[in-house]
Amino acid sequence: MPSGWLTRRVDSSNIAPMLNPPDQERLTEACRFAIEHHAAQVRKGTEIPYVSHLLQVSGLVLEHGGDIDQAAAALLHDTLEDCPEVTVSELERRFGPAVARMVVDCSDTIASEDGASGGPKPTWQERKDSYLTHLATADPRSVLIAFCDKVHNLGTITDDLLEHGPRSLDRFTAGPERQCWYFGRVLEVAGARVSAKLRRRLEALLSTFRDAISDL
Numbered sequence: 001m002p003s004g005w006l007t008r009r010v011d012s013s014n015i016a017p018m019l020n021p022p023d024q025e026r027l028t029e030a031c032r033f034a035i036e037h038h039a040a041q042v043r044k045g046t047e048i049p050y051v052s053h054l055l056q057v058s059g060l061v062l063e064h065g066g067d068i069d070q071a072a073a074a075l076l077h078d079t080l081e082d083c084p085e086v087t088v089s090e091l092e093r094r095f096g097p098a099v100a101r102m103v104v105d106c107s108d109t110i111a112s113e114d115g116a117s118g119g120p121k122p123t124w125q126e127r128k129d130s131y132l133t134h135l136a137t138a139d140p141r142s143v144l145i146a147f148c149d150k151v152h153n154l155g156t157i158t159d160d161l162l163e164h165g166p167r168s169l170d171r172f173t174a175g176p177e178r179q180c181w182y183f184g185r186v187l188e189v190a191g192a193r194v195s196a197k198l199r200r201r202l203e204a205l206l207s208t209f210r211d212a213i214s215d216l
Helices: 021-038 051-063 068-076 088-095 097-105 124-135 140-164 176-193 196-214
Strands: none
Touching: 021 051, 021 068, 021 088, 051 068, 051 140, 068 088, 068 097, 068 140, 088 097, 097 140, 124 176, 140 176, 140 196, 176 196
């Protein structure tokens, strides 16, 4: 390694910022909103602040070619599902219809509407079937966010299984076989609509997860 490589300075005076001021403000506002509404939430069965998931999904979206609106929607992608005080109209007002639409596309339920019909909340299977049907025809910009969400989710599920064993799966409504079915269906429905690099990432995670549960 060349001497001084780690401390080499570059002249940044003529380098344009990667994010212009409006983009910076847009992402900052989305992050503030997500933190405000998810502040009391943790990842299921852990003490990890829920916002960690949102930040990592947003990072994956940017890593795989998403734009600022997609990155903002990734930060917000669970607000409608997990925060009953948040409505579609509020997201439209705060972040615009394009971002709100992507958040709707990434939600399998809308918490503010739960119970409005007077009926019971749909089962896990019903929600996933409906979500997959919608994902098949959703806007490609929404599909990228949804796929990055699944990559991070399956990554954490698999890591926890390998580190802590089968008890780590007890926190989920669906057992490991149904989890395999679901992530496999996401690949079938949306895998051709994302980059090969991102698709391979979910395929590799699913293969590792399948191998791990086969040893249970």
